Amino acid sequence: MSGVRVIARDERLVACVIARSPLRYDDGAAPSVDRPGHVRAASALVRLGRGYVVVQDDALFLAGLDGSGVSARALPSPDGVRQFDDARGNKAHKADFEAACVWPTLAGPALVVFGSGSTARRERLLIAYGHDPVRMIDGSPLYRAVRAALPEGAPLNLEGAFRTASGGLRLLQRGNGAGGVDATIDLDDRWLHALEAGHPPAVTRWARWSLGALGGVPLTFTDGCPLSEARWMFCAAAEASPDAVADGPVAGSVLGWADDAGGAWAPLTDARGDVVACKVEGLARVSPGEALVVVDVDDPEVPSELLRVRLDGPWPG
Numbered sequence: 001m002s003g004v005r006v007i008a009r010d011e012r013l014v015a016c017v018i019a020r021s022p023l024r025y026d027d028g029a030a031p032s033v034d035r036p037g038h039v040r041a042a043s044a045l046v047r048l049g050r051g052y053v054v055v056q057d058d059a060l061f062l063a064g065l066d067g068s069g070v071s072a073r074a075l076p077s078p079d080g081v082r083q084f085d086d087a088r089g090n091k092a093h094k095a096d097f098e099a100a101c102v103w104p105t106l107a108g109p110a111l112v113v114f115g116s117g118s119t120a121r122r123e124r125l126l127i128a129y130g131h132d133p134v135r136m137i138d139g140s141p142l143y144r145a146v147r148a149a150l151p152e153g154a155p156l157n158l159e160g161a162f163r164t165a166s167g168g169l170r171l172l173q174r175g176n177g178a179g180g181v182d183a184t185i186d187l188d189d190r191w192l193h194a195l196e197a198g199h200p201p202a203v204t205r206w207a208r209w210s211l212g213a214l215g216g217v218p219l220t221f222t223d224g225c226p227l228s229e230a231r232w233m234f235c236a237a238a239e240a241s242p243d244a245v246a247d248g249p250v251a252g253s254v255l256g257w258a259d260d261a262g263g264a265w266a267p268l269t270d271a272r273g274d275v276v277a278c279k280v281e282g283l284a285r286v287s288p289g290e291a292l293v294v295v296d297v298d299d300p301e302v303p304s305e306l307l308r309v310r311l312d313g314p315w316p317g
Contacts (some may be wrong), residue, residue, distance in 0.1 A: 004208045010264035014312035015255040015291075017270055022303035023054065023294070025233045026069040034082050035072065039063045042294035042304035043161070044100040044223060045282030048111060052284060054114050054294055054304070057101045058084045058091070062111075062128070065306070075126065075134055096291065098281070099171065099223070101162040104191060105129075108277040112192070114171070117143040117156040125195070131237055137196065141182075144168030145200040146171060146185050151208075154181040159222045159281070165222050165229035168204060172221040176241045182209045182221050209258070214238035214267055215275065222253070223283040231259045231316050235283040235293055247298045253280035255291060255309065268293075268309065278305070288317045 023039035031037030036059060044055035051066035058080035060075040084094035096212060099114040110129050115122035117139075125139040147156050150173065157180070160172030167189040175182035184207050191201035211219035217238035224234040235255050241248035252275040256265025267275045282294040288311070295305040 004210050005258070005260070005262050007209060007211045007258055007263040007265055008211065009254075009265065010313070011314060012313040013256075013264060013266035014310075015266040015268050016310045016312065017268060017276055017307050018310045019091070019308040021294075021306045023063060023065075023070055023306055024303050025063070026074045027071040029072065034080060035074070036061070036083060036300075037295075038303035039070070040083070040300050040304065041296045041298070043098045043281045044113070045284045045292060045294045046100045046102060046111065047284050048102055048109075052292070053100070053111060054282065055097050056304075057096050057098055057116075057281075057296070058094045058300065060095065062068050062113075083300070087300070092119070093121060093309075095124055095126075097126065098157075098159045101161040101169070102162055103163060103169075105192070105239075112161070114158055114161055115139065117158050119148070122199070125128060139195065141198060141200040142187075142191070142195050145187075145203050146173070149203045149206045150183060151181055153179060154183075155179060158262045159220075160224040160283075162225050162232070164232075165226060167234055169201075170224070170232070172224050174220045174222060174236075176218075176220040176239055178242065179259050180220065182211060183207060184209065192289075205259075211236050211254075211265065214254060217249075217251040219254060219265070225283055227257060227285070228317055231257055233257050233283065233285055233291070234265075235280045236265065237279045238283070239279055250276050250277060250279045250298075251275075253293075253295075255280075255283070255293070255311070266313070268307075278307075280307070287317065 041058040043057040054063035062073040064071040096116045098116040113126040159174040169187040173183040219236040238251040254265040
């Protein structure tokens with residue numbers, strides 16, 4: 001790859017928050033030390049069947065969203081610990097699940113969740129088929145292949161994943177922190193077969209991106225989803241974090257679109273047009289004029305939020 005693909009603000013595009021809801025579980029289970037009463041650190045949003053799944057980066061639970069409310073599904077934990085934060089002194093042990101997609105397999109559609117890869121502990125994948133038991137697999141061959149595709153020394157921090165129109169997997173690398181690089185890394189359609197056989201998947205291409213800044217803070221990818229054969233949609237956050245692991249002050253987030261030639265974005269605003277100072281980490285497109293996003297508030301005691309966003313202007317169909 002040569003050059004850097006540029007994504008810039010387009011004043012004609014509007015991404016206005018029209019509704020926001022705290023993600024509290026309402027499935028009747030009582031909160032406990034091992035089971036929170038709300039979604040913590042929402043990090044990805046995926047449409048699955050008639051509903052959605054929210055991934056969390058510091059709690060081993062999947063949250064299901066459907067017409068009946070928000071439910072929690074516990075994920076495997078060898079020692080029973082499913083919440084990770086500074087107060088517990090175990091934040092470094094979290095799986096840091098940051099990206100997810102639905103992938104077709106012979107056994108049916110599978111929800112695949114990816115660790116960020118920012119540390120060796122975070123190189124795991126989760127695979128779920130319906131209500132069958134969830135599997136955790138070692139993702140180190142995949143992370144080695146992705147790390148080798150990036151510029152030498154760039155810290156790895158995978159934040160988004162989606163199946164492309166051509167059938168391959170696109171991973172979004174977040175370039176927050178010192179030395180960070182925003183990039184897309186494409187794997188061929190047999191990446192999961194290769195990984196389950198213990199082999200590194202084939203990287204078919206990668207591209208480096210520059211997203212500009214919001215409020216003087218560089219923007220970095222946090223999630224993405226396909227739009228058409230050539231175009232895809234993304235969310236990005238302006239977070240002044242010192243590295244790929246630590247949190248930092250957030251100036252706001254944007255939604256945008258991109259293709260091989262570049263792209264455009266709009267800041268996430270309220271009805272008055274003011275930028276909403278939140279960190280969007282998950283994205284799902286509902287229709288050409290509407291999207292859903294999830295917000296990580298970086299406080300384990302405060303529920304993550306689901307935001308409904310109206311898209312006005314010349315957004316691609």
